[in-house]
Amino acid sequence: MSVSSFSHGRAARLHGRRSGLVAIASVAALLSLLLGFGGCGLPTTGTAGTGTTQPCSEAAHCDDGNPCTLDACGADGMCTVTAGADGPAPLQVSGDCRVIACVAGAPVEEPSETDHLDDGNECTLDACVEGTSRSDPRPDGTPCAMGAVQGQCQAGACTVPCDAEQSCDDDNPCTDEACDAATGACVYTQRHGEAPAGHVEDEHDCGITLCVQGQTEVIAVPTETPVPSSECMAGICMGTMPSEVPLGAGAECGVAGVCDGAGVCGECNFAVDCVALPPDDECQARTCLNNVCGQSFTASGTPLAAQVDGDCRTVVCNGSGGTAIQNDDADLIDDGNECTSQSCENGVALTENVVADTPCGTAEQTVCNGQGACVGCTMATQCGEPTFCGTPVCGSDQECGWEYTTSGTPLEDEDQVPGDCKRLQCSGTSEVPVTVTFGSDVPADDGEQCTVEACNGDAPVHLPAAANSACAQDGGLFCDGAGACVECLAESQCPPWTNDCAMPTCEMNACGFDYAPDGTALVDDVPGDCRRRECDGAGGIELEPFAMDPYDDGNECTADTCENGTPSNQAVADGTACTQNGGQVCMGGVCRRAAGSTCATAIECASGFCADGRCCESACTGNCVSCANPTGTCANVPVGEPDTCAAGSVCNAAGVCQEENGQTCTDGDECLSGNCVDGRCCESACTGDCVSCANPTGTCANVDAGEPDTCGAGSVCNAMGVCQEENGQTCTDGDECLSGNCVDGVCCESACTGDCVSCANPTGTCANVDAGEQDTCADGSACDGAGACQEVNGQACTGEDECLSGFCVDGVCCDSTCEGACQACDAPGAEGTCGDDPLAEGEPDTCGGVGEVCSDGACIEVFGVDCDGDEDCAGASCTDGVCCSSTCTEACHACDVVGYEGTCSPEPLLVGSQDSCPDPQVCNLEGACE
Numbered sequence: 001m002s003v004s005s006f007s008h009g010r011a012a013r014l015h016g017r018r019s020g021l022v023a024i025a026s027v028a029a030l031l032s033l034l035l036g037f038g039g040c041g042l043p044t045t046g047t048a049g050t051g052t053t054q055p056c057s058e059a060a061h062c063d064d065g066n067p068c069t070l071d072a073c074g075a076d077g078m079c080t081v082t083a084g085a086d087g088p089a090p091l092q093v094s095g096d097c098r099v100i101a102c103v104a105g106a107p108v109e110e111p112s113e114t115d116h117l118d119d120g121n122e123c124t125l126d127a128c129v130e131g132t133s134r135s136d137p138r139p140d141g142t143p144c145a146m147g148a149v150q151g152q153c154q155a156g157a158c159t160v161p162c163d164a165e166q167s168c169d170d171d172n173p174c175t176d177e178a179c180d181a182a183t184g185a186c187v188y189t190q191r192h193g194e195a196p197a198g199h200v201e202d203e204h205d206c207g208i209t210l211c212v213q214g215q216t217e218v219i220a221v222p223t224e225t226p227v228p229s230s231e232c233m234a235g236i237c238m239g240t241m242p243s244e245v246p247l248g249a250g251a252e253c254g255v256a257g258v259c260d261g262a263g264v265c266g267e268c269n270f271a272v273d274c275v276a277l278p279p280d281d282e283c284q285a286r287t288c289l290n291n292v293c294g295q296s297f298t299a300s301g302t303p304l305a306a307q308v309d310g311d312c313r314t315v316v317c318n319g320s321g322g323t324a325i326q327n328d329d330a331d332l333i334d335d336g337n338e339c340t341s342q343s344c345e346n347g348v349a350l351t352e353n354v355v356a357d358t359p360c361g362t363a364e365q366t367v368c369n370g371q372g373a374c375v376g377c378t379m380a381t382q383c384g385e386p387t388f389c390g391t392p393v394c395g396s397d398q399e400c401g402w403e404y405t406t407s408g409t410p411l412e413d414e415d416q417v418p419g420d421c422k423r424l425q426c427s428g429t430s431e432v433p434v435t436v437t438f439g440s441d442v443p444a445d446d447g448e449q450c451t452v453e454a455c456n457g458d459a460p461v462h463l464p465a466a467a468n469s470a471c472a473q474d475g476g477l478f479c480d481g482a483g484a485c486v487e488c489l490a491e492s493q494c495p496p497w498t499n500d501c502a503m504p505t506c507e508m509n510a511c512g513f514d515y516a517p518d519g520t521a522l523v524d525d526v527p528g529d530c531r532r533r534e535c536d537g538a539g540g541i542e543l544e545p546f547a548m549d550p551y552d553d554g555n556e557c558t559a560d561t562c563e564n565g566t567p568s569n570q571a572v573a574d575g576t577a578c579t580q581n582g583g584q585v586c587m588g589g590v591c592r593r594a595a596g597s598t599c600a601t602a603i604e605c606a607s608g609f610c611a612d613g614r615c616c617e618s619a620c621t622g623n624c625v626s627c628a629n630p631t632g633t634c635a636n637v638p639v640g641e642p643d644t645c646a647a648g649s650v651c652n653a654a655g656v657c658q659e660e661n662g663q664t665c666t667d668g669d670e671c672l673s674g675n676c677v678d679g680r681c682c683e684s685a686c687t688g689d690c691v692s693c694a695n696p697t698g699t700c701a702n703v704d705a706g707e708p709d710t711c712g713a714g715s716v717c718n719a720m721g722v723c724q725e726e727n728g729q730t731c732t733d734g735d736e737c738l739s740g741n742c743v744d745g746v747c748c749e750s751a752c753t754g755d756c757v758s759c760a761n762p763t764g765t766c767a768n769v770d771a772g773e774q775d776t777c778a779d780g781s782a783c784d785g786a787g788a789c790q791e792v793n794g795q796a797c798t799g800e801d802e803c804l805s806g807f808c809v810d811g812v813c814c815d816s817t818c819e820g821a822c823q824a825c826d827a828p829g830a831e832g833t834c835g836d837d838p839l840a841e842g843e844p845d846t847c848g849g850v851g852e853v854c855s856d857g858a859c860i861e862v863f864g865v866d867c868d869g870d871e872d873c874a875g876a877s878c879t880d881g882v883c884c885s886s887t888c889t890e891a892c893h894a895c896d897v898v899g900y901e902g903t904c905s906p907e908p909l910l911v912g913s914q915d916s917c918p919d920p921q922v923c924n925l926e927g928a929c930e
Contacts, residue, residue, distance in 0.1 A: 054079040057248040058234045067091050068102035073248045075261055091239050097128035120215045123153035146188065147171030160186040173197040174211035190214030206237035232259035266291030284321035297321050310334040312344035324930055339368035346912065369398075376400045388412075390431025404428050419443040421455035450479035468493075480509060487511055501535035515539050528552060530562035557586035582615075595632030607632070624651035639672070661698025673698070690717035705738065727764025739764070756783035771804075794832030809834065821846045822854035863902030879904075891916040892923035 055077055056062050062071040062079035067089040070082050083105025092100055095117030100107050116126045117133035122144040124135040137156030144151050144158035147170030151160035161184055162168050168177040168186035173196035176189045191211035195201065199209055204226045207218040218240045225235040226242035231253045233244045247253075249261030249269050257265045258273045268274050271286040274293035280286055282304050287294040300319030307315060310333035318324045327347030334342060335351065338360035343350050356370030365374035366382065375398035377383050383392035383400035388411055390402040407428025410416070415424055423438035435458075442453045443460035449471040451462040465471075467481030468489055476485035478493060486509035488494050494504040494511035500523070501516045518537030525533065528551035534542050545565035552560050556578040558569045571589030578586050581604065582597030592606050597615045599605050605615030609627075611634070612620065616627035620634035623644045627634050637643045637651040645657035650672060652658045658672040659665055659681045668674045671681035675693075677700070678686070682693035686700035689710045693700050703709045703717040711723035716738060718724045724738040725731055725747045734740050737747035741759075743766070744752075748759035752766035755776045759766050769775045771785030781789040782804060790804040791813045797803050803813035807825075810818070814825035816834045822845050824837030836857030837845065844852060847859035853876075854860075862876050862883045870876070873883035880888065884895035888904035892915050897905045906927025914922050917929035924930050 057251055059245040060234055060236050066105070066107065067100065068105050068107050075249055077248055077250070095133050097131050097133050121156070121158070123156050123158050146177075146186065149186070151186070162186045172214065173199065174214050174216050188214070204235070204242070205240075206242045207240040230263060230265070232263045232265045260291065264291075267293045278321070283317035283323060295321065307331075310342065310349070312347050312349050325924065337372060337374070339374045340372045384431075387431045387433075389426035389433050392431075402431055404431065419460055420458075421460050422458045448483065449473050450483050450485050476509075497539065499539070499541050501541055502539035513539070524549060528567060530565045530567050555589065555591075556580050557589045557591050596630040597632070622655075623657055624655045662696045663698070688721065689723055690721045728762045729764075754787070755789045756785075756787050792832075821859050822857045865902075890927075891929055892927045 054062065056073040056079045057077065059071060059073045062073055062081065064071060064081055066081075068084050070084050072080050072082075074080050084102055086102055086104070089100040089102050089107055092115075095115065097112055097115055098109050099112045099115055101110050102108075111128075111131055113128050115133075116128045117135070118126055119135045121135065123138050123142065125138055126133065126135050128134075135156075138153050140152070140154050142153040144153050146158055146160050146168070149160050149162075149167060149170065151158045153159070160168060160170075162179040163184065166179075168179050168188070170177060170186075170188060172188075174191045176191065178187050178189075179185075180187045190213050191197075192213050194211055196209060196211055196216050201208060203224055206220060206222070206224055206226065208221050208224070209216060209218050211217075220237065220240045222237045225237055226244065228235045228244045232247050232251065234247050235242065235244050237243070246261055246263040247259045249259060250273070251259040253259050253265035256276055257267060258269055259265055260269055268288035268291055271280075271288045271293075274286040274288060277286050277293055277295060278284060283298045283302075285296050287296055297320055298317040300317060302317045304315045304317070304323065310331060312328060312331050312333065314326045314328045314331065315323050316326055329344040329347065332342050332344055333349040333351065339354050339358065341352050341354055343352075351372075353370060353372040354368055356368060358368040360366065360368050360374035362374070365376045367375060369375050377394040377398060377400045380392055380394045383394055383402075386392060389405045389409070393401050393403055395401050405426040405428070407426060409426045411424040411426075411433055419441060421438060421441050421443075422435050423441060424433045424435055427434045437455070437458040439455045442455055443462070445453055446462050448462070450465045450469065450473070452465050454461055454463050456463075462483075464481055464483040465479040467479060469479040471477065471479050471485035473485040476487055478486060478489055480486045480489060488506040488509055488511050491504045491506050494506055496504060497513060501520065503514045503516075505512045505514045515538060516535040518535060520535040522533040522535065522541065528549060530546060530549050530551070531543050532546040532549055534544050536542050545562070547562045550560040550562045551567035551569060553569045555569070557572050557576065557580075559572055561568045561570075572586050574585075574587050576586040577584060578591035580591040582593040582599070583591035583606075584594050585592060593599055593604050593615045595605070595607055595615050595617055597605070598613055599610040599615050600613075602608050602610045604610065607615055607617060609616040609619055611618070612626045612628035614627050614629065614632050616632050616634060618627075618634050620627040624637045624641075625634055626637050626643065629635065636653055636655045639651060639653035640660075641651045642649070643651050643657075645651060648660055648663045649657040650660050652672055659670050661671070661673055661681050661683050663671070663681045664679055665671055665676040665681045666679075668676045670676065673681055673683055675682040675685055677684075678692055678694040680693050680695070680698050682698050682700055684693075684700045686693045690703045690707070691700055692703055692709075695701060702719050702721045705717060705719035707717045708715075709717050709723075711717060714729050715723040715725055718738050725736050726738055727747050727749050729737070729747050730745060731737055731742040731747050732745075734742040736742060739747055739749055741748040741751050744758055744760035746759055746761075746764050748764045748766055750759075750766045752759045756769045756773070757766055758769055758775070761767065768785060768787040769783045771783055773783045774781070775783050775789075777783060777789035780795045781791055784790045784804055791797055791802050792804055793813050793815050795803075795813050796811055797808040797813050798811070800806055800808040802808060805813055805815055807814040807817055809816075810824050810826035812826050812831050814832055814834055816825075818825045818834035820834075822837055822840050823834055824840065825832060825834050827833075827835055827838060837854065840854040842853050842855070845854045845859075847853060852859045853862045862873050863885055865873070865883045866881060867873050867878040867883050870878045872878060876883045876885065877887045878884070879886075880894050880896040882896050882901050884902055884904060886895075886904050888895045890904060892906060892910050893904050894907040894910070895902065895904050897903075897907055906925070907923075908925065910923040911925055912922050914920075915929075917923060921929040
């Protein structure tokens with residue numbers, strides 16, 4: 001059997017498959033799965049496997065898109081890909097007359113006579129013909145069925161008879177059926193691209209079910225992964241088949257759990273997974289046995305690797321994962337000072353100074369001073385040799401130092417290297433000179449005109465001069481930007497030619513010429529002369545006849561031509577259509593205008609009349625008539641147009657002039673509107689209160705707000721043609737008032753809403769209610785005289801701005817700031833009054849002294865004060881002769897420790913004693929028994 005490449009001829013073989021967007025999408029989805037690697041097709045040679053260089057946490061991360069390989073995520077978190085078994089690939093393209101076979105882990109394609117496309121039609125015969133799936137019609141009359149109903153094949157389709165008793169239901173959720181009464185046959189409409197009737201989609205079944213040309217198909221959707229059976233499994237799709245694979249070892253699961261790589265969740269796989277346990281150290285280590293976390297402890301007394309040398313102690317493991325401290329008098333303190341000596345006594349470090357003048361020794365200190373210090377010098381000669389940049393000195397503190405030369409001072413010329421872009425100079429902070437970049441110290445000229453001497457940082461360089469810089473070496477004129485002097489860099493630097501048929505060139509930095517081919521047309525310098533300039537191929541110019549260059553006189557009624565290089569403009573035949581000057585036909589070589597066209601004189605018009613700038617049917621003279629319209633008809637001017645009427649008058653659309661609105665009048669007949677009101681032509685009859693037409697525009701307008709007009713006493717116009725009451729007038733509703741506000745029984749300047757404001761006054765002004773009045777405040781509140789309700793003393797508050805008194809203390813409005821220690825403003829029965837705080841009795845409250853507490857509203861000292869009994873401590877405990885914060889019965893502790901009086905603290909004086917420690921333990925420096 002021959003084997004061919006899978007990708008060869010793919011487009012041709014798929015061409016015969018059923019059409020439709022979803023069907024194509026289904027094929028494309030499967031092809032993308034099979035062809036997802038290797039570009040346009042599957043590889044036909046080579047071996048499977050991609051190595052183990054790709055990290056992963058689950059098998060789905062390792063999918064290489066090859067149906068002939070087995071992809072897995074290894075225990076080390078890296079992908080492994082191996083060749084699958086030879087034979088048919090797990091996934092195939094159904095109905096393409098081909099089968100995909102796996103050979104050594106690579107997919108190849110083989111022909112198949114049985115893998116033809118089933119179109120689901122009983123009236124066609126499906127087969128593979130020359131590698132292409134084909135469906136041919138069965139003979140007419142062949143029995144067929146549409147679901148449970150029977151019919152006969154006609155032209156490759158099943159025709160089913162129907163009537164009132166015979167149903168057309170074909171049991172296919174992807175067709176819509178109906179009975180055609182005219183033919184007595186069932187009509188089936190295929191659904192395409194939509195869900196089957198009654199289908200409920202599952203979002204986790206690896207596919208979407210759709211109708212494709214009347215057939216149910218499942219389209220693979222790899223993102224609709226199934227819900228895994230456990231949290232250590234991951235749902236994946238194998239085409240349209242849901243499946244699952246284990247998550248990689250170490251994936252999180254449960255409460256602080258990890259997956260074991262086989263789908264099971266446990267506490268750990270390795271000891272490092274036991275993150276809830278303390279981290280490993282020298283005294284304890286995490287363990288993982290049978291996926292359960294645990295710990296192992298180092299034997300008690302085992303010294304830690306890291307110790308503080310010379311502290312007279314050794315830190316050891318205590319056998320339960322912690323540490324303990326043991327005295328070690330052999331662990332002498334070494335403070336690194338040659339002028340002190342160290343020793344240990346019972347775990348306590350001691351340091352003594354050595355005698356004066358004992359030698360000590362570093363490069364800067366040489367002798368001990370008897371006080372534990374090693375000093376550097378007694379004279380300058382002990383401090384080193386002078387240099388150009390510094391002089392050694394011995395200071396008053398017996399330490400060596402330097403006096404440095406000023407920063408930036410250059411060394412002498414004989415110490416410098418000319419042209420090296422560097423300079424030796426003093427830093428001002430060291431006796432040793434430093435080398436700095438010195439851009440002025442450029443190298444010597446190399447004699448080349450197209451190079452420039454410079455410093456590149458501290459490196460001497462000869463840089464190329466800028467391109468196009470002038471030069472005169474080697475027969476050149478311009479620098480090429482790379483350090484050479486050449487004849488040219490661009491055509492513009494070469495000698496110009498006298499015409500456009502020879503262009504200067506610059507090739508390989510040398511000037512030359514490029515001639516245009518013979519017959520090359522040049523720009524026409526004399527348009528309309530029936531000639532043009534052409535190149536002769538040798539750099540010259542010729543003038544040749546050119547029939548395509550006639551003289552255009554701009555007249556549609558003449559014909560523009562060339563005759564043997566000579567322009568000609570002959571008149572066209574009379575009656576020829578034209579469009580110039582608003583005309584329509586040519587007459588004697590001129591385009592005349594029709595009626596309605598614009599004109600300046602009658603000679604332009606076919607009618608012989610030019611009126612109002614238009615060719616007109618008549619002379620059209622008189623007032624309020626005009627021919628200024630597209631038809632050229634003499635008609636009445638529209639109403640409102642001035643035409644030839646006197647100033648202030650306009651046409652009335654009946655050929656008569658009348659006065660405009662706003663003009664003075666004595667009778668309505670004079671006015672275009674027919675209304676003469678208040679001595680003016682008015683737009684309307686303009687009757688009623690608070691309206692007038694006495695204005696230049698003749699507009700019936702509302703009288704200004706506040707004007708009395710024809711209103712009664714106490715009322716004025718509201719600028720909207722209505723009389724309303726002024727502020728301060730009595731009212732029952734806001735509609736009666738000019739302001740629109742009826743408040744407290746009078747017309748008010750504003751809505752005057754809210755607590756503690758009122759408008760009950762003759763001026764109708766919204767004013768604040770007097771302080772202390774309740775107005776509309778809630779119970780327990782009163783007005784503050786500024787238009788707000790505030791809480792009275794004793795009412796709850798969160799800030800001083802809520803209280804009428806201005807003080808919010810202990811969550812209530814108070815009569816004062818109440819800032820004294822042991823004072824409160826919320827004492828039961830006295831809320832709002834600052835007094836003694838019964839709840840602070842025996843408490844420190846805000847007492848300032850250490851150990852002070854409240855007693856009868858005043859601060860008294862307690863903690864740390866000498867006492868003879870508990871009665872001296874205002875409720876505290878008298879321990880170790882002082883008032884203490886506790887009974888202080890803890891071993892190795894006391895309440896009279898210097899600096900910590902009144903607080904139960906570790907007692908240094910008990911170190912090494914048993915105190916109340918169990919035998920044989922004694923107290924340590926931390927106040928613990930060990």
